[in-house]
Amino acid sequence: MNATAPRPGSTRRFDVAIRGAGVVGQTLALLLARDRLRVALVGTTRAESGQSDVRAYALNAASRELLRSVRAWPEAGPQDERTPPITPVSAMQVWGDDGGELRFSAEDQGADALTWIVDVPALEQRLNDAVGFQGSIERVSEPPQAALTVVCEGRRSQTRDELGLEFDVRPYPHKALAARLRCEQPHGGIARQWFANGEVMALLPLGGETGNSVALVWSVPAQQADAWLQADPETFTQAVQARSAQALGHMHMESPAQAWPLELARAQRWIARTAQGGVALAGDAAHTMHPLAGQGLNVGLADVGELARVLQQREYWRELGDPKLLRRYERARAAEVGAMGWVTDGLFGLFSHDDTRVQALRNWGLSGFDRSGPLKRWIARQAMGQAGA
Template sequence: MQKFDILIVGGGMVGLTTALAIRKLTSLSVAIVDTTQLTPLSDTPETRVSAINIASQQLFANLGVWENITNQRLQAYQHMHVWDQAGNGHIDFSSDELNNNYQLEQLGWIIENNVIRQALWQKAEQDSGIEFFTQENLTSLSMGDSEVFASFTNHTPLIAKLVIGADGAHSWVRKQMQMNLTFSDYDHHAIVATVECSQGHNNTAWQVFLPTGPLALLPLFSENMCSIVWSTSPQEAQRLIKLSADDFAKELTAQSDAKLGNVTLKSERFTFPLTMRFAQDFVQNKVVLVGDAAHTIHPLAGQGVNLGLLDAASIAQTLAESNETDHCFTEKSLASYQRWRKAEASDMIAAMALIKKVFEPHHPIINTIRGMGMSALNQLSPVKSLLIKHALGLKTYQPKLTLKNKS
């Protein structure tokens, strides 16, 4: 049997970041199990993208993968324009507003998930302390007194001192451990696609709150291309998916108030349901959950991936600071990770629920008052600065790997 200190189940963005962060801060050996193979980048943009904030970008820089990402393709944005179609209010954010205090040239980056995963995977392959197992999925986890036995169908079992579940919203690890989950249907389905905008994106992330839900147009590496995330009712999502490409584009142009000009659909449309998930425990026995395995939130603020990447940096820091002899990790030694990350995830879930509730359809008078409130907030620079700093991941207590020149 092969023995490792850490077994990570899931080789997506969060799982790979977790592995690299652990190796950056410790000498622990890491095994990664994931059968989803890397796929080459196509000439056209991938439909699944992530909004990466400053904290996550710095994490990638400290792990030595940011240069690889920038050598592929990404799009920075310096502005955000958010408006309320029903209430006629708006709020604008700019990196210039924070530049004096934080020297920020960007508010964030829109990056295809495949670009990020490839950069992380290539870095992990270069680390002799990380080994990949990509031929089979695991079939069971068995807890011993000091170790976890992970079995495959045919491959020799693995032994690890700690298992980290980074295997997504429908986590196999979470189910194997029978870790309880709180969940709630957002009653929204998200439509994602790539579109072309005749007036270009102008290095701006655009979001409009419609009566049926938020629509985001996120800038891609080509100046006229955007990735859309359109959250709406399940019934409306099905109607939109069934429209012809031309009719869908016309609706998209109208619903975005033609702020980016005429919109043309350039990819297939994909839709999926949106559900809030929150594991009641992020740590159980010798198993830890990170990323979507621990929590999922509404994409309206684009914070889901960033929240998971902070989990990765946080568990690595917790393991590095653990006083356990021989790295026999226990729930007690991992308690600080659970407190830290559950609190932040809980706050983010509550914030997303509040925003969604505020922008639900109301009486026209209430909509008008809401719009007036947004426009008034747009004039309050200190309040705006607090909001955008939170979105950028600039907090009082951050994982060390999300800070500049930290290791």
């Protein structure tokens, strides 16, 4: 039996306890329940806690297939005709600060879309509904004993700190601003990004292919971010319009702006063994990176996809919390996550540099990369989650 709200306790025996009921935690719960494991999901969803979220996620093909496999992909239905929960990205345009330009298109990749922009509340609701229909998942408010505990609590994980799993953090001097904006002109299914004056701004299309709403993600120095949060809506949108070269015409805000600090972080160890059983970290509890590549949630979903695969393919005699088993997961994910963090950190460092010689070099490189042919297609496949395609 499953409950829609967390229970204070349970007498059931569980194979896996998942701490954290966000997108990553709920996806893992559904993956494990599909393999007939008894799962305790600890914590509340964002909606249950009364928190709002104006962010939108850019999910690649691998993430889409993973969510589809647990029936949690927020497909648009008749009730969503006015505001579809997913928007396919047909092209991406990137501009540097001195004429550099880069463009990717789904057509060039032979794909239906480069990525899909997914509304956060719609995705969380679809996951919540799927969990509610899964009898082998029980929501609880207190962590039960289990053979394996998976920590998906996010970057400020209390459980990770209690276990003494060191989390190396290098803060960036920037914060990310997020808001929803309605634009005078339709976005055309194009994701747009600007690197200029040490800032990174992205406008992600929302509301379906013909929509005219966008999700703003704007990386700015921390003090400026705090000032923008206090600015009136007209001043804020005028600044966005100016920095986006009026690409979508006049804008007005559909939500107040929100901000959060940016950092590059990674756990030194992703697994541990306690007297109660094995422990593994996943998602932001294991790593965080700059959002400029839009890969944060894709990487977190890849974590739980790999962990579920490792557990499903374990030897029949091996316990779920066996350190040797969990090391397979850690080894499989550490290299890829490290490489993605290195790439995003390098791009941020390159485009935040104010030396004019560096500016000229990076814009020449941006335009040169746009003409690189096979290399450009390979990079696009990596970002789309189609590395083997």
